[in-house]
Amino acid sequence: MAEAALKRGPGRGRFVTFEGGEGAGKSTQIKMLADHLQKEGVRLVLTREPGGSPGAEIMRHLVLSGMGKLLGPEAETLLFAAARDDHVRNVILPALNQGSWVLCDRFFDSTRAYQGSQGKVAPDVLNAMQRVTIGDLKPDLTLILDVPVEIGLQRAGARRGAGTPDRFEGEDIKFHKGLRDAFHKIAAEDPRRCVLIDATASAETVSQLVWNAVRERLFTEVAAAS
Numbered sequence: 001m002a003e004a005a006l007k008r009g010p011g012r013g014r015f016v017t018f019e020g021g022e023g024a025g026k027s028t029q030i031k032m033l034a035d036h037l038q039k040e041g042v043r044l045v046l047t048r049e050p051g052g053s054p055g056a057e058i059m060r061h062l063v064l065s066g067m068g069k070l071l072g073p074e075a076e077t078l079l080f081a082a083a084r085d086d087h088v089r090n091v092i093l094p095a096l097n098q099g100s101w102v103l104c105d106r107f108f109d110s111t112r113a114y115q116g117s118q119g120k121v122a123p124d125v126l127n128a129m130q131r132v133t134i135g136d137l138k139p140d141l142t143l144i145l146d147v148p149v150e151i152g153l154q155r156a157g158a159r160r161g162a163g164t165p166d167r168f169e170g171e172d173i174k175f176h177k178g179l180r181d182a183f184h185k186i187a188a189e190d191p192r193r194c195v196l197i198d199a200t201a202s203a204e205t206v207s208q209l210v211w212n213a214v215r216e217r218l219f220t221e222v223a224a225a226s
């Protein structure tokens with residue numbers, strides 16, 4: 001689009017993550033943002049966690065089936081970390097270094113909220129895993145989609161239909177309310193990186209809020225120059 005130009009320097013792509021509780025609309029919004037950016041001529045990779053690379057998809061199956069839970073909170077967190085390590089090395093960093101944007105459905109804030117806040121895994125353990133798996137890599141922008149827990153679970157349930165809830169969908173309401181609080185805290189503690197988006201409205205309205213945030217944070221208006 002002529003009206004906007006990237007703030008970034010040459011070479012490296014931008015790293016955008018989507019976060020939030022169950023059924024907040026991340027998968028819907030990440031696809032809508034990808035369409036929008038591609039129309040602007042942005043080269044991008046759309047990916048997800050847990051998963052996103054062949055090795056990490058195997059870990060995804062393990063954790064979402066509930067097998068990781070049987071091992072206990074620390075070991076389950078190690079499975080997420082192993083998946084992230086593979087995903088970062090084989091997908092995210094190569095794409096960013098080739099100048100592509102990376103849009104990722106969940107990243108380390110999910111570990112902070114699900115395993116840290118709700119799973120009670122200690123911060124020093126999470127910090128150590130984070131150092132090993134992602135080093136200095138941080139998202140340029142994190143969009144945290146926020147909906148009341150009841151709405152999110154109802155959306156997730158409607159989409160699932162007669163299927164069985166996965167490892168985390170099956171947790172109780174207190175767990176999900178705690179998650180929402182944890183994401184609010186993450187947004188408040190890192191406002192330069194995070195934008196909290198009210199995701200209760202229609203997908204189209206939320207998409208406009210997402211786009212506004214992306215434009216404001218990652219693009220610079222150059223109206224005067226055009």
Ligand code: T5A
Nearest residue numbers: 022023024025026027028049110111114155159168202203
């Ligand atoms: N996890 C993940 C950890 O515990 N630690 C970690 O480190 C990581 C990375 C992944 C699970 O792993 C956990 C968190 C998760 O529990 P997943 O299968 O990848 O699980 O699923 P989630 O990321 O949780 O995503 P959800 O499946 O819950 O939903 P989304 O992606 O937030 O929502 P979406 O877009 O699929 O929408 C859900 C339904 O609502 C509708 C959609 O059409 C869909 O039917 N919808 C709307 N309806 C009305 N209005 C809107 N604005 C709507 N937007 C979407």
